[in-house]
Amino acid sequence: MRESLLALLAKEPAHGYELKQALEHTFGPAYPQPNIGQIYVTLGRLEKTGLIRGQDVSQSSRPNKRVYEITDAGREELAAWFEKPTEGPRVRDEFFLKLILAPGTGGADRLALINKQRRHYLNTMRGLSRLAAEGRDNRVSQLLIEGAMLHLQADLDWLERCQEELE
Amino acid sequence: MSSTAGASDPVRGPERPRFPRIPRPRLPRARTPRPESSAPSATPATPGAGPHGEAVLRVRGLVRTHRSEGSAVRALDGVDLDVDRGEFVAVMGPSGAGKSTLLHLLGGLDRPDGGQIWLEGRRVDGLSEARWALLRRRSVGIVFQFSNLVSTMTVADNVELPALLAGASARQARTRREELLGELGLADKARAVAAGLSGGEQQRVALARALVNEPGLLLADEPTGSLDSRSTRDVLRLLTRFHEQGRTIVLVTHDARVAATAERVVSLFDGRVADDAAVESAPRGRRTTLADVLELKG
Incomplete structure (x- = not known):
């Protein structure tokens, strides 16, 4: 989840619900629907470790939404993720x-x-x-x-x- | 090749004229003594068989031993199996488990050394080659891993031939051929020569040929074994559709994707039935096996 969100934010800034929609759209119906709560929790952690930066944007008729963008540290983290070969599946x-x-x-x-x-x-x-x-x-x-x-x-x-x- | 009057089968069916034999793929044929009815003493009810359905196929204590250079290998070692009308059964197992041997016995392409086979209530394990040829023409369709079409004939002739041989009129044969090729997405290939088709197309034509006489039982031996994954999907979709139309299918495969299309899987191991179970779709939803299998861990 961490890296997926970083990758999406590396393309463009977005708020939590947009990220959920983008995940669903990208992976299609077979992929288990991401949980919005989990997305918000992960975004909070990413922000705390400085990999993304959030900013509240006020909306006229609804509560503020928090829009996130990736930081330089976040881009480095993402590059390291792409760099590392992925472990194969393990025997059951x-x-x-x-x-x-x-x-x-x-x-x-x-x-x-x-x-x-x-x-x-x-x-x-x-x-x-x-x-x-x-x-x-x-x-x-x-x-x-x-x-x-x-x-x-x-x-x-x-x-x-x-x-x-x-x- | 459409006018087929002529005699060759020494045994004729009760109401049909004689016709020459259908060209059959070359398969190893057993040269063994006539089967004796020496099945194991007990014939217990087979697990997995529907309690109410009408048995299209009933097998008891089937034994087949392959002998070569002094050594004997029991390919089948007492197999019991019931298949009800409308069932779609996959037979799985490692190579050498006896899958193909079983299928060949069920199609009369090989003879058992022991045990009994009933087809539509009729004992068939002791039938002569000629009677089996008639049965295969009318009641049992067979598809193999390689389509075994007559490569120089057109698709249409390949499909119509068994119908004509079974006594259908030219018009009936054509109608059935058109229906089947349409269903198989091959209507525009009717005039093509079989050899010019792709492997997947040839296998679909073989399926049409096996189904043209509307057999009560379709036997398939690794029907997707030589196909790429797209053609495999096509063939599986067709088998599923034929099953949904109420046909009875027994399919041998080592491919679990193929086996999972069936509603029941019989697992052979060392010539015996190791397991016989209904296959049901794993439930979907967020906290299920399916979600777990598809979850991308990142």
């Missing part, structure tokens, strides 16, 4: 813990765990397919969903490997 380590620790506990057997996890992934995959079918005209959304699907496919492949090795 909680499931792996369950799988490895299950035998002998009397709590679950591995096949049941694998089946349960596979069903969960497939249901998620189906949900993503539905979502993809609805927003076919939004390319950013489609790419986001496709990425999520490819990750899920990898998770499912890995589940098969677990089954082959541990059965």
Whole structure:
């Protein structure tokens, strides 16, 4: 959220609600709607650390709104963010813990765990397919969903490997 | 190729004239003894099967062993499966789990070493090749990973041929072909030669060919296995639409995106059914799995 807001403010100054709208517009319907409260809290923190600067603008018939602009420090922070390679996704380590620790506990057997996890992934995959079918005209959304699907496919492949090795 | 009177099938259907065989893709065919009815003793109810539906397909204790150079591999090791009318079932599993073997047995392209298969209430596992050929013409449509079209024929002829072979009039065959190609977005390709189409288009034509006789059961073996993601989406959309029209589909795939289009997923592992479960869309909304999966952490 921090970096997203910095990136939007690097383009032009905006107030909180505009930023929420810009996020929704940029990422499309598949992206979970940003919470306005969270946006205001993040803006407050960014301002406190000097990465953005806020100014109250009075409005005739409504309460003042606070318009933010990015500072030089903010631009440096943003440049560092773009500079740094992004970590890849991690193995679903909680499931792996369950799988490895299950035998002998009397709590679950591995096949049941694998089946349960596979069903969960497939249901998620189906949900993503539905979502993809609805927003076919939004390319950013489609790419986001496709990425999520490819990750899920990898998770499912890995589940098969677990089954082959541990059965 | 449209006038097809002639005899070749030694066995004729009860009410239809004889026609030559449909060109079939070359598939490994088992040279095994006739199946014996030696299914495992118990035939328990299969989990996941609808309790009220009408079974299009019923499989009990299906066994298939591949033998090569003295060693025997059990490709299928006692599979039970019920598929009700209108169901869309995906069969998943790692390579070597027995997915394709199962599909080939269901389409009569291979013979089981044990167990029974009922299609529309009729026992079919012991049928002759000729009777299977008739069944595939009328009751079972099959699509493979590679479309196996007759490459020198036009799209229209490829689709119409099985209809003509099954005894449809030229006019009926044309009408059905036009409908299907229209639905598949290929109406303008009817006169094109099959070899000139893209892989995705060829696969859609193969789908039309498999559906032209309105089979009660559509079998699909990795139908998107050789397609790019856009063509995959097209084919999946079509399968979904055919399913919504009440058709019964059994699809084999290792691709979870494909499997998740089905409403039920059977997971094979080492020739057995490891899991059989309905697939439901994960709920949406802000605090759901779906939101969690799509959340961009920054």
